[in-house]
Each structure stands twice: as structure tokens, then as C-alpha cells.
Amino acid sequence: YFSDVPQAPPDGILKLSVLSRADSDPAKVDLGVGAYRDDHGKPWVLPVVREAEARLAADPAFNHEYLGVGGLPALTDAAQLLILGSDSPAIAQRRVYTIQTISGTGANMVAAVFLNQFKRPADAAVYISKPTWGNHRSIFETAGHVVREYRYCNYDTLGLDIEGMLADLRNAPNGQIVVLHACAHNPTGIDPTESQWQQIADVMAERGHFPFFDCAYQGFATGDVDRDAYAIRLFVERGFELLVAESFAKNMGLYGERTGCLHAVCKSADVVPQVSSQLNRLSRATISTASAYGAKIAATVLQDPALYQQWLVSMLEMSRRIKTMRDALRDRLVALGTPGSWDHVSNQIGMFSFTGLSRTQVAALRDQYHLYMTDDGRISVAGLNSHNIDYVAKSIDDVVRN
Ligand code: PMP
Numbered sequence: 001y002f003s004d005v006p007q008a009p010p011d012g013i014l015k016l017s018v019l020s021r022a023d024s025d026p027a028k029v030d031l032g033v034g035a036y037r038d039d040h041g042k043p044w045v046l047p048v049v050r051e052a053e054a055r056l057a058a059d060p061a062f063n064h065e066y067l068g069v070g071g072l073p074a075l076t077d078a079a080q081l082l083i084l085g086s087d088s089p090a091i092a093q094r095r096v097y098t099i100q101t102i103s104g105t106g107a108n109m110v111a112a113v114f115l116n117q118f119k120r121p122a123d124a125a126v127y128i129s130k131p132t133w134g135n136h137r138s139i140f141e142t143a144g145h146v147v148r149e150y151r152y153c154n155y156d157t158l159g160l161d162i163e164g165m166l167a168d169l170r171n172a173p174n175g176q177i178v179v180l181h182a183c184a185h186n187p188t189g190i191d192p193t194e195s196q197w198q199q200i201a202d203v204m205a206e207r208g209h210f211p212f213f214d215c216a217y218q219g220f221a222t223g224d225v226d227r228d229a230y231a232i233r234l235f236v237e238r239g240f241e242l243l244v245a246e247s248f249a250k251n252m253g254l255y256g257e258r259t260g261c262l263h264a265v266c267k268s269a270d271v272v273p274q275v276s277s278q279l280n281r282l283s284r285a286t287i288s289t290a291s292a293y294g295a296k297i298a299a300t301v302l303q304d305p306a307l308y309q310q311w312l313v314s315m316l317e318m319s320r321r322i323k324t325m326r327d328a329l330r331d332r333l334v335a336l337g338t339p340g341s342w343d344h345v346s347n348q349i350g351m352f353s354f355t356g357l358s359r360t361q362v363a364a365l366r367d368q369y370h371l372y373m374t375d376d377g378r379i380s381v382a383g384l385n386s387h388n389i390d391y392v393a394k395s396i397d398d399v400v401r402n
Contacts, residue, residue: 012134012374020372028370029388031379034186034351035255036318039385044318046253048311052300056293064292069280071100071261072295078302079261083215083229083246090236094269097276098261099283100290103254104216104247105135107262111212111243112143113282115177124210126177127169129153131376133186133214136179150178153188158344158356160190166203174208182244183228184217184350187378191221191349197231201238211235216247221350223319225251225312241267248298250351251315257294318382325384326353332393338400353379361399369395 016032038044056062070076076098080091090096101107115126126145128136129152140147150172151164169178180200185191192200204211213232219225232244241264248259264275283290301307330346345353357365357377365371371392373379384392 016372016374019366023370023372025370027391029372029383029392031371031373031381031383031392033383034250034380036250036253036351036382037385039321039387041383041385041388044253046311046314048301048307048314049253049297051307051310052297055300056296062296067100067289067292067295069284069289070098070276071290072292072299074299074303075259075295076100076261078299079246080263082218082225082302083232083244083263084236084265085226085229085233088233088236090265095266095272097264097266097272097279099276099279100295101245101260101262101283102287102290103249103258103260104214104245105139105260106258106287106290107245107247107260108136108139108214109143110262110279110282110286111245112140112145113286114279115210115212115243116144118278119177119210121175124176125172126179126212127172127209128179129165129181129185131187132179132181133216136214140179145177148172148176152185153190153354155356158188158190158348158354160192160196162192162196162199166199169200169203169209170207172207172209175210176207177210177212178204179212179214180231182213182215182218182232183230184221184352186216186350187352187374187376188354189348189350189352190354192231194230194234197234200231201235201240204235205238205240211240211242213242213244215244217250217350218246219251219312219315220319223312223316225315236265239267241265248294252298252301252311254294254298257297258291259294259298322351322381325381325389328386328389329353329381329384329393332389333396336393336397338393338397340400351380351382353381355379355396357396357400361396364399364402365395369399371395 020030080098101110125148126140127148127150130149137147150168151161154161218228221228244263246261249255266272301311326346330342333342355377359375
């Protein structure tokens with residue numbers, strides 16, 4: 001039975017972390033995994049998360065019971081406000097349904113299965129950006145969709161190919177499903193400006209496309225949760241029905257606790273019972289109920305005004321450290337006279353930088369310098385720190401010259 005199962009293609013990121021883990025050279029720098037690290041290269045438990053955990057531990061009513069099928073209401077309610085804004089008319093009009101999911105990946109998968117069952121037209125394809133987070137294609141294809149790409153990155157300038165993107169969305173048949181990164185595009189770190197988002201919304205409205213926002217970095221891109229939700233709120237304001245996948249992995253540092261939500265913004269409150277019943281059914285069939293511990297931590301942080309404020313400060317600290325590292329890498333490469341232009345490293349946003357290094361250069365950095373990044377030249381800027389930045393810049397300089 002099993003001998004007929006074909007080998008699955010390897011997952012680039014997972015393969016990279018195996019290689020990196022096996023490398024015990026003291027010079028090793030892991031710029032692969034998309035997880036925040038402090039200036040000593042260590043994972044960081046946010047102080048508000050520690051505080052929320054202490055409160056949960058001290059609560060005599062704490063238990064490990066199942067959550068309800070929709071998740072923890074204290075989290076789903078707070079997550080709605082965070083994504084759509086506390087003054088959101090859609091929330092006031094009760095036309096938003098939120099279900100707790102297994103972090104952002106689970107939210108993508110629930111959305112993908114839901115859309116495959118109910119998409120209109122029934123032959124609509126899913127359009128993902130070129131490039132995108134490696135898992136998007138896999139998730140949407142696994143759910144049964146035909147996946148196509150729209151242009152996104154201009155590989156010469158390492159900026160946004162807005163003309164290409166708009167043309168591809170305009171030339172697609174009406175009513176396609178379009179996956180958009182709400183902020184801090186992974187892997188490129190290139191986000192549309194506000195006016196470019198307006199152009200994207202115009203074309204999507206014109207063509208009747210359905211927006212699916214993947215929001216894995218709210219607060220991480222600019223340190224400002226409202227600014228990072230600009231695109232989502234713009235589309236809601238424009239009257240689109242849409243889905244939003246929200247992850248608390250990065251912005252709250254809850255990676256392994258698998259904490260996230262899927263939001264469905266509907267045209268009217270009348271359709272919420274239909275949509276919510278189907279999302280609940282799907283979730284019940286796949287995970288039964290979502291994870292409780294991370295949800296309780298996130299809800300505690302989001303609902304307590306003092307903890308919430310402290311959380312914003314921590315996000316600012318993370319995004320500032322990343323920005324400092326971007327500038328530091330750019331400055332060092334410029335000072336070394338490394339051939340090429342490096343401003344994009346500084347201008348890109350979020351956790352990643354799309355360096356423009358070639359596959360051969362990436363391989364040389366890995367094999368000769370113990371420096372790990374994905375084959376497409378993406379680095380997790382959070383892996384840089386004051387102790388390894390000189391080594392990283394010098395190594396890049398060496399391989400670019402050779
Ligand atoms: N979407 C994007 C664009 C991401 O970068 C990530 C994290 N790498 C996710 C979704 C999902 O992450 P998680 O399941 O850990 O929340």
C-alpha cells in the first residue's frame with residue numbers, strides 16, 4: 001500500500017533548518033527561519049506574554065478544558081477589533097464572523113477549503129503573488145484550487161512591479177480569488193504604498209475579484225498595528241466581502257502555541273449564520289477545537305489596557321531592532337564597496353529582506369561561510385545582530401566579488 005506513495009518535494013525552509021542545525025561551526029549564522037531573535041541571537045518571550053502566563057498560572061479557575069468550536073470568544077472578539085479597528089462599522093453592523101484557527105497556516109487552510117467549496121464562479125482560480133510565502137501554493141493546491149501567479153516583484157529593482165500586478169489582475173477573468181499579503185510581504189519585504197493599494201482595490205472591484213488577506217505580521221512591519229492593517233481596512237471600507245487570516249506567531253512571539261484567527265467580513269449580518277456555520281463545520285472536521293493556551297495568553301494581552309500598551313512597545317522594539325539591522329547591513333556593504341546597490345535592504349519592510357543574491361552566491365555563503373538563507377536569497381533580518389553583522393557583511397562582500 002505505502003510503496004506506491006510518491007516522494008513529496010522537499011520543503012525549502014525545513015531542509016534549510018536541518019542543514020543549519022547540523023552545522024556546529026561557531027561562525028554559523030542562521031538567517032533562514034522567520035522568527036524574531038534578540039541581539040544575542042536568542043528567541044524572545046515578550047514581557048507581556050510572561051505576565052499573561054503568570055496570571056494564568058495564578059488563576060485557580062484555570063483548566064485545560066476544550067474551547068468551543070469557534071475558539072475562545074475573548075480572543076476572537078479582541079482579534080476582530082485589532083484587525084478591523086475599534087471603530088469599524090463592519091463590526092458595529094455585526095457582519096464579521098471570526099473563528100479561531102491553528103495560527104496563520106490553519107487560517108489559510110480553513111479559508112482555502114471554504115473557498116474551494118463555495119467559490120463563485122465555481123471555476124475561479126487562486127492568484128498568488130510571484131513570489132510568495134512557499135506554503136501558499138501548497139495550501140491552496142491541497143485544498144483543490146487551481147493556483148496562478150500575478151507579477152509582484154520587479155527582480156531588477158527589487159521593488160514592486162505595480163504595473164505588472166495591476167495588468168495581471170485586470171487581465172484575469174472576472175471573479176478570481178486573489179491572495180494579498182496585508183503587510184510585510186514574505187519573502188520580498190516589498191509592500192504597496194497606500195495609493196498603490198487604492199489602485200489594487202480599484203482593479204479588484206472592477207473585475208469582481210475576491211480578496212483573501214494573509215496578515216502574519218501586523219505591528220511587525222511598521223511597529224504600528226493600525227498602519228499595518230491599512231490595506232484590509234481600505235478593502236472593507238470599499239465594500240468588499242473578504243477573508244483575513246491573522247497570526248499571532250510573530251507579533252506576540254507565540255510561534256509554537258499556534259494562535260490565530262480567520263475573519264469573514266460579509267456584506268450583511270443576514271449571511272453571517274450561513275458563513276459561520278460552514279466555517280465551524282470545517283474547523284470541527286479538521287481540528288475539532290483550536291489550541292487553548294496561546295489563545296488565553298493572547299486574549300489576556302489584548303483585553304488588558306496596560307498589557308496591550310506594553311505589547312505595542314515590545315512590537316516597536318522588535319521592528320526598530322530589525323530596521324537598525326537593515327540599515328547596518330546596507331551601511332556595511334556600502335562601506336565595503338560591495339558591487340551592486342543595497343538600498344533595497346534598508347527600504348524593505350518586515351522580517352525579511354530579498355537580497356538579490358543568486359542561488360550560486362547563496363550556496364557559497366552556506367558551504368563556505370556557514371551562513372544560511374533560503375535559495376531565493378531571502379534573509380530573516382531578525383537573525384542579524386551586533387555580534388554577527390560584520391561577519392555577514394564581509395561574507396556577502398566576498399561572494400559577490402568572486
Ligand atoms: N502567512 C505568511 C505570509 C507567513 O509568512 C507565515 C509565517 N511564516 C504564515 C502565514 C503562517 O505562520 P503561522 O502558521 O506560524 O502563523
